[in-house]
Amino acid sequence: MFELKGMLSLHAGDRHVGGLDRIELLAAIAETGSISAAARAVGMSYKGAWDAIDAINNLSDEPLVTRATGGRRGGGTQLTARGRQLVEVFREVAVQHERFMQQLGVLGADSLRDLQLMRRFMFRTSARNQFAGTVAAIHAGAVNDTVELTLAGGQRLVATITGESTRALGLAVGREAIALVKASSVLLGVPGPGLKLSARNQLSCVVNGIERGAVNAEVALDLDGGGVMVAVVTNASVDALALAEGQRVVAIVKASSVILGTTD
Template sequence: MKIDGRFWLTKNDKSFLGSGRIELLEKIAQTGSINAAAKEMKMSYKAAWERINSMNELADEPIILRTIGGKGGGGTKLTDYAYELINTYKKLDELHRQFINRFSEAGDNPEHLAQILNRLFLTTSARNQLLATISQITINKINAVISMEIAGGGTLHSSITAKSAESMNLRVGSEVYGIIKSSDIQITTQKPQDTAKTNVIEGVVESIISNETDSEITLQINEKFSLTSSTSNKELQQLKQGDKAFAVIDYANVIIGL
């Protein structure tokens, strides 16, 4: 048994955007014709036009532009607003897919599903929460090292108890969050030589904010995520915006969140 779900956007209590309508818009963009798009989707022109007309009636702006005749013949193209709708739908659909995948981890176990639901509404004061996929689990009776691939690129390791890994039902391929307090991250310009049980993540200094005693450093690690470190001004190195630097984090300071 598998949990599944379809994603639709509605407007004024009417169906507005779904995967089929998005595909139709993309086919129109590719072919320049509603008729050609309909043929590729194996539907009638009438059915395709009804879908386009339904979207147009609900949209805040027109979604297609039609030209008739002329030197190059007539055709149909999408408006800039239509492309915005496509991008918005795809981003929301991806979030919905991740949401459903989290449910699917429970399989046919209602108790585990209840745990996942409870965690979805859990908030934490930790500044750094990296979405990642478990790539390896190494257990030595008492402890477990969870290796994760960070969304957007990069690797993160966490050391937790074997009992915690079992109770959380962690599996290779599971999507999790690597949660790290800003005070547990050291930012340095020199890559450490001894990296045993230590994460070393390369990035670029995005910003430094300081007051009389403390500083907050944001390190951009990829297109999706950054890490924020808090430190005293006494420990602040000669860092400046744009510098290449390294975030140093002990395995034990990375909390796993579902």
């Protein structure tokens, strides 16, 4: 016999914001006022908790978590009024959801094929940067289309995809979509009169944190208007650009490196 279990997840319109694990992280932040304490309380790493918070704020219709001065390595962390309301509502819904699942009872073995099929519909992506936005313009070409996506913070992200993909995703002006960008596809530059680039995406941002590894460094960026982007560059590049927290930079992404998706 196969027991039917359901996973409750949270969406803002068509945007997937998170599930129980992220809600519990938000609740722990409300209780402790500390990202490190909240991460320990829910069994996350400090870095994993920050990544979750960045994703939550990027995909939400408005910020759910705010941080005091000190960046990713210091200062306090607290929920906004919207974040506190979200935790309360989610927990109320979770109680009703559990009652509903109990009423559905138990499935027979003949439902196994259907369960396996439904499982194929679920996927996760390894792309570090995930942004919710609204299609602002579509420029059709003979083979490829250029799609302009307005992010929650107001900046635009341009993607080049095939016309077939545009049709398959049902993209149209005003439609919500998710943009995926690998951290390794994000280049960094220092703004100035001599900076001239052919890349369509040149996003203004501020360095929020730098974590060095043996060869590469992970650079967290606060986008103007809201949202966080992560770039992976070499340590040599960090030194050459003299990158430091609080420094204004330009995040550079080729339009062909932006992947678009929809939630239905």
